[in-house]
Amino acid sequence: MRVGASKQARTIPANQAPKAWVVYAERVSACFQAALEGDSAAARRFHAFLDQRTRTDGSIGTEDVPMVLRIRAWIDAAGRVTQIEFTPLGDPQAESDLRQLLRAQAVERVPPRDMLQPVAVRLTLDARL
Structure with missing residues (x-):
């Protein structure tokens, strides 16, 4: 988990972060995952990008091998x-679509009062989103 007051954030391992921070980061991750699994035009373009990248980028491999995105979000x-x-x-275009999809999310709960930002999450993606 990455926490800090600015872009110069320091890293705190999830097992050392307060439980409320970890729970909140998991909630953020779930909201982001739901956005990526949606059917908006931006989500469909992003899916097409993933599908193309999976087939052509040797570092990712086959459609069965996921790609991991590390996201830092300020809430x-x-x-x-x-x-x-x-x-x-x-x-x-893929970067714009991803940014649009994630920024459109409302986590529905405020961050814990003492939680430092950004909130860092990892999203595992594959072409079958």
Whole structure:
């Protein structure tokens, strides 16, 4: 789990983070996963990107081998995602779609009062989303 007050965040292993932080990060991850599994135009384009990348990028392998994205998200006091960062995907449209999908999420709960940000989550993706 990555926590911190700025982009210069420090890393705290999940097993050392307060339980409330871990639970909240799991909630964020579930919201993001649901967004990626949706049927919006952005989700369909992102699925097509994953499908193409899975077939052509030797580092990923076959359709059965997932890709892991590390996402850093800043969430405001109302539970809205305000900023997203991730390693570039090499495709501006896919990056825009991913950012749009994740920023549209409302976590429905505010972060724990003392939780530092960004919230870091890993999403396992494959072309069969």
